[in-house]
Amino acid sequence: MEEHLFLNQHPAMSAQTQSQASSSLPTYDDVITAAWRIAGVAHRTPVLTSRTADERTGATLFFKAENLQRGGAFKFRGAYNAIARLSDDAKLRGVVAFSSGNHAQAIAYAGQLQKVPTVIIMPKDAPAMKVEATKGYGGEVVLYDRYTEDREEIGRRLSEERGLTLIPPYDHEDVIAGQGTAAKELIEEVGPLDMLLVCVGGGGLLAGSALAAQALSPSCRIYGVEPEAGNDAQQSFRTGSVVRIPVPVTIADGAQTTYMGQKTFPIMRALVTDMVTVTDEMLVDTMRFFAERMKIVTEPTGCLAAAAALHGVVPCKGKRVGIIISGGNVDPKAYARFLAGNMG
Ligand SMILES: *Cc1c(COP(=O)(O)O)cnc(C)c1O
Numbered sequence: 001m002e003e004h005l006f007l008n009q010h011p012a013m014s015a016q017t018q019s020q021a022s023s024s025l026p027t028y029d030d031v032i033t034a035a036w037r038i039a040g041v042a043h044r045t046p047v048l049t050s051r052t053a054d055e056r057t058g059a060t061l062f063f064k065a066e067n068l069q070r071g072g073a074f075k076f077r078g079a080y081n082a083i084a085r086l087s088d089d090a091k092l093r094g095v096v097a098f099s100s101g102n103h104a105q106a107i108a109y110a111g112q113l114q115k116v117p118t119v120i121i122m123p124k125d126a127p128a129m130k131v132e133a134t135k136g137y138g139g140e141v142v143l144y145d146r147y148t149e150d151r152e153e154i155g156r157r158l159s160e161e162r163g164l165t166l167i168p169p170y171d172h173e174d175v176i177a178g179q180g181t182a183a184k185e186l187i188e189e190v191g192p193l194d195m196l197l198v199c200v201g202g203g204g205l206l207a208g209s210a211l212a213a214q215a216l217s218p219s220c221r222i223y224g225v226e227p228e229a230g231n232d233a234q235q236s237f238r239t240g241s242v243v244r245i246p247v248p249v250t251i252a253d254g255a256q257t258t259y260m261g262q263k264t265f266p267i268m269r270a271l272v273t274d275m276v277t278v279t280d281e282m283l284v285d286t287m288r289f290f291a292e293r294m295k296i297v298t299e300p301t302g303c304l305a306a307a308a309a310l311h312g313v314v315p316c317k318g319k320r321v322g323i324i325i326s327g328g329n330v331d332p333k334a335y336a337r338f339l340a341g342n343m344g
Contacts, residue, residue, distance in 0.1 A: 025263055028215040030177035031184055031208060034081040038181060041113065042077050045069050045182070047189050052293050057309055058317035062193070064186040067298050067328025073254075074182050074205055074326050075106035075169070081178030082167045083110050091116045093163040098122075098151040101254055102327055103169035105130070108139030119164060121151050127331065170204030171261025180208025184216065186322050192217040194319035199304035199326050200224040200233045200275070201255040203264030209324065210271035220322075221273040223314050225304040227252040227280065233260050234275035237268060251280045251338075254301030254327060276314055282307040284338050290325075291339055299330040300338070 048063040066074040094117030097107040104120045111118035120139040123146040159166050196213045198206045206224045213220045226233050230248025244259040286303035290296050305323045308314045
């Protein structure tokens with residue numbers, strides 16, 4: 001298929017990157033099969049519009065509301081797809097994931113639905129609410145001390161000892177393909193787009209979205225949006241190799257990743273138009289906009305893409321613009337403070 005040729009032959013990818021990664025990079029075909037696997041299980045989330053947002057930007061905006069997805073974020077798509085792809089044997093033994101956030105809950109939830117045991121490695125100081133939610137989905141929680149222990153090491157040990165399959169949050173073919181189904185649904189529902197704005201942590205959602213947009217709306221320009229304090233993906237995009245940064249200080253806790261994946265990076269380089277950043281103040285303003293005007297609860301990270309449009313970081317006057325709202329899992333007390341207008 002054309003899009004695969006484009007990806008593999010794109011000049012932005014060095015010969016070395018291609019030979020290392022292209023054999024296992026997902027394609028739009030994988031997004032199609034992921035969509036088929038999650039059909040009837042993941043919610044087909046609504047596409048929201050707002051006259052006020054359109055007037056403010058001069059554009060026609062289409063918001064894909066993944067804050068209303070099962071588990072409260074798009075992560076359910078990739079997690080469910082990755083578990084569904086395992087062999088019967090691997091399903092019996094179970095899976096392991098490490099995360100304090102939405103990926104862990106998505107793996108526990110998707111595992112429960114497919115009767116696959118899950119082990120989730122979480123920091124001892126993770127919010128009690130998140131630990132309880134993960135246990136509630138049937139996940140076995142293993143706590144670790146994030147100052148003295150290495151979670152990847154614990155993950156490797158558990159997978160060796162118990163034969164568990166490790167499912168990473170973004171750098172995985174089936175995870176990327178699953179995440180791409182949100183943009184696929186969006187474009188199939190509203191038609192071709194001029195622009196698509198997607199938030200970026202490790203780049204799984206962006207990579208999957210880019211595969212879908214390139215196939216379904218070839219002239220669509222794709223933008224990745226990061227918190228200003230943690231612009232490792234923007235730096236990687238500009239310099240052409242994966243840049244690592246210290247853990248950024250931002251309210252966008254779902255985008256505190258410090259480097260892109262070996263699979264997400266080359267897809268971004270080949271298909272994305274530009275990478276931009278927004279401030280925490282813009283995120284708070286956007287959370288309040290969603291609450292007041294559109295009556296939806298969003299988490300700070302979920303507002304990255306919308307903030308770039310509403311604050312003119314990516315000019316979109318006169319364009320048809322797709323925006324993914326990535327999640328809505330926010331602690332109620334913190335949410336109340338954000339709405340009241342302070343950052344704490
Ligand atoms: C995980 C997550 C992100 C970042 O996704 P990546 O695939 O790591 O880029 C953004 N928003 C929310 C709500 C998330 O849970």
